[in-house]
Amino acid sequence: MNQDLLEACALTVNVGKFSLKNIGFSMGPDDYVVILGPTGCGKTVLLESIAGLRLLNGGALFLSGKEITHLPPERRRLGFAYQDSLLYPFLTVQENILFGARARGLKEAPEMRRRMAYLAETMNITHLLGRYPRFLSGGERQRVSLARAILTKPPLLLLDEPLSSLDRQTRHATQELLREIHLAEGIGIIHVTHDFSEALQLGSHMLMLHNGQVEQAGKPRDIFFHPATEFAAKFLHGENLIPGKVVGREGKLWFEHGGDILLGPLPECCLPKGLSPAGNSLTMFIRAGSIRLSRAGEAPAANSWSALISDVIINSTHVDVYCHGNGSSWQSSLSLAEWQGLDLSRGERVRLSVDPEYLHVIPQ
Amino acid sequence: MFAQLTDWYPVLLSVRVAVIATVVVTCLGLPVSRLLARGEFFGKDVLEAVITLPLVLPPSVVGYGLLILIGKNGLLGKMLAELGVTLIFTWWAAVIASTVVAFPLMYQSAKAAFKSVDINFEKAARTLGASELRIFFTITLPLAWPGILAGLVLTFARALGEFGATLMVAGNIPGQTQTIPLAIYFAVGAGKNEMARTLVAVITVFSFIVIYWVNRWAKKHQN
Numbered sequence: 060m061n062q063d064l065l066e067a068c069a070l071t072v073n074v075g076k077f078s079l080k081n082i083g084f085s086m087g088p089d090d091y092v093v094i095l096g097p098t099g100c101g102k103t104v105l106l107e108s109i110a111g112l113r114l115l116n117g118g119a120l121f122l123s124g125k126e127i128t129h130l131p132p133e134r135r136r137l138g139f140a141y142q143d144s145l146l147y148p149f150l151t152v153q154e155n156i157l158f159g160a161r162a163r164g165l166k167e168a169p170e171m172r173r174r175m176a177y178l179a180e181t182m183n184i185t186h187l188l189g190r191y192p193r194f195l196s197g198g199e200r201q202r203v204s205l206a207r208a209i210l211t212k213p214p215l216l217l218l219d220e221p222l223s224s225l226d227r228q229t230r231h232a233t234q235e236l237l238r239e240i241h242l243a244e245g246i247g248i249i250h251v252t253h254d255f256s257e258a259l260q261l262g263s264h265m266l267m268l269h270n271g272q273v274e275q276a277g278k279p280r281d282i283f284f285h286p287a288t289e290f291a292a293k294f295l296h297g298e299n300l301i302p303g304k305v306v307g308r309e310g311k312l313w314f315e316h317g318g319d320i321l322l323g324p325l326p327e328c329c330l331p332k333g334l335s336p337a338g339n340s341l342t343m344f345i346r347a348g349s350i351r352l353s354r355a356g357e358a359p360a361a362n363s364w365s366a367l368i369s370d371v372i373i374n375s376t377h378v379d380v381y382c383h384g385n386g387s388s389w390q391s392s393l394s395l396a397e398w399q400g401l402d403l404s405r406g407e408r409v410r411l412s413v414d415p416e417y418l419h420v421i422p423q
Numbered sequence: 424m425f426a427q428l429t430d431w432y433p434v435l436l437s438v439r440v441a442v443i444a445t446v447v448v449t450c451l452g453l454p455v456s457r458l459l460a461r462g463e464f465f466g467k468d469v470l471e472a473v474i475t476l477p478l479v480l481p482p483s484v485v486g487y488g489l490l491i492l493i494g495k496n497g498l499l500g501k502m503l504a505e506l507g508v509t510l511i512f513t514w515w516a517a518v519i520a521s522t523v524v525a526f527p528l529m530y531q532s533a534k535a536a537f538k539s540v541d542i543n544f545e546k547a548a549r550t551l552g553a554s555e556l557r558i559f560f561t562i563t564l565p566l567a568w569p570g571i572l573a574g575l576v577l578t579f580a581r582a583l584g585e586f587g588a589t590l591m592v593a594g595n596i597p598g599q600t601q602t603i604p605l606a607i608y609f610a611v612g613a614g615k616n617e618m619a620r621t622l623v624a625v626i627t628v629f630s631f632i633v634i635y636w637v638n639r640w641a642k643k644h645q646n
Contacts, residue, residue, distance in 0.1 A: 112549065141543055
């Protein structure tokens with residue numbers, strides 16, 4: 060990441076019995092950081108601590124090189140938008156957007172008026188300025204909330220589940236808007252969510268939290284295909300998590316499952332670092348889309364094994380095939396065309412195979 | 424049936440006492456209930472019990488307590504006497520009695536109203552650069568307004584009807600401390616039933632108009 064916009068050093072926050080432990084990360088003005096985790100992992104607490112709404116029990120925060128650890132929220136000048144927009148019901152849309160300017164005594168400033176008009180235009184809410192929030196749809200409210208948060212041009216925008224309360228279509232449009240804000244305003248964004256698809260689509264960097272600690276950090280795509288822990292793999296809907304062990308054969312490392320299945324040779328990059336893996340119990344992570352499915356008659360080849368189809372779920376975009384073989388359940392995703400060509404049904408025997416480059420081992 | 428009301432003093436005094444008591448209760452009650460609605464500190468439960476006590480105790484007990492406090496030989500009364508101020512058996516004592524008795528009503532309503540305000544509204548305001556004081560007046564108060572209005576109506580009504588504690592600390596001095604409830608009680612005692620009926624009619628009509636108007640106003644401003 061480039062020159063630091065925000066630097067968080069070993070943040071510790073205690074909230075009752077829960078605590079956020081030793082969170083550290085840094086981001087530049089071009090970064091879109093997504094903080095991902097299940098409910099109760101501490102992601103909102105982390106966001107509120109950055110905003111200054113919660114006191115730190117340890118650690119330090121720097122914004123553009125200046126320490127803000129002890130600065131109250133009203134002086135940090137960060138934008139903050141919540142899941143349920145939190146527009147003030149007794150103020151019109153225009154008054155809501157101008158709230159930040161009014162609080163800073165700039166309500167009548169011409170540049171604030173211009174800025175509000177500009178934001179209303181880009182967010183397509185100009186026609187709503189005179190209305191009260193209760194007459195707005197969820198998507199409109201969220202747009203007003205975003206306009207309110209960035210009115211005074213904060214260098215960093217904090218978003219707490221900004222898309223969660225929206226329906227699918229609105230979510231997609233709002234997602235586009237967030238991307239636009241990030242690029243056009245040149246504003247760094249920290250976006251908290253429990254939905255990893257948001258991280259994949261928006262994030263330049265991802266921080267996965269679990270029980271108040273960083274589970275894994277990195278580029279969203281890297282984490283999606285190479286989760287470092289079983290928790291991360293499960294949270295990212297890892298379809299195939301297969302127990303087994305790594306064995307050495309012919310100078311290369313292979314993954315052995317149930318004595319019959321031997322996968323490999325394992326690529327260097329998919330092995331956990333700093334661990335001599337041979338002989339250890341490990342878990343193999345394979346995305347359903349990486350497992351190929353073919354008719355049972357075909358000749359056995361390397362990295363393939365036999366299984367029985369136990370269930371088939373046909374979606375509008377793809378087909379999920381659940382199989383049973385060698386004491387494990389396997390899930391394979393096929394395109395609709397592939398599935399039609401195979402002409403298989405439940406109970407039939409099939410051959411599953413995987414390309415070794417899609418193998419990823421996580422320590423058990 | 425009714426007597427010609429020649430002496431309007433009890434009516435005017437009752438309204439004056441009730442209005443002043445309501446203003447005092449509001450000014451004291453809002454900050455106190457805001458603090459106790461959110462804060463947690465040692466002795467909070469005890470403090471809450473003390474604040475609510477006048478609601479439960481018979482007004483005569485409250486009156487006796489006030490007598491000990493602001494009476495001629497009372498703890499506060501003595502100090503005030505040295506400054507040349509006498510509260511006991513003046514209409515200011517009636518204001519104090521009404522204030523103490525009505526305070527818990529405002530406290531309970533306002534506390535519930537403040538608690539019902541989503542704390543995230545206040546957090547959002549802070550991130551937008553508003554100070555605590557500005558948030559209280561521009562965010563919290565408007566959001567809690569319906570509950571506070573209910574507290575205002577209850578406070579005013581309770582102050583207007585205050586009898587027991589007022590009688591003990593302000594006495595029943597016609598033209599000085601005699602409010603409507605006292606005037607009615609002593610009119611009935613003296614067999615002046617027509618006078619009593621007239622005052623009952625006046626206070627009933629007045630209270631009805633106030634409550635009707637407040638409800639109408641609240642309904643109109645609800646949205």
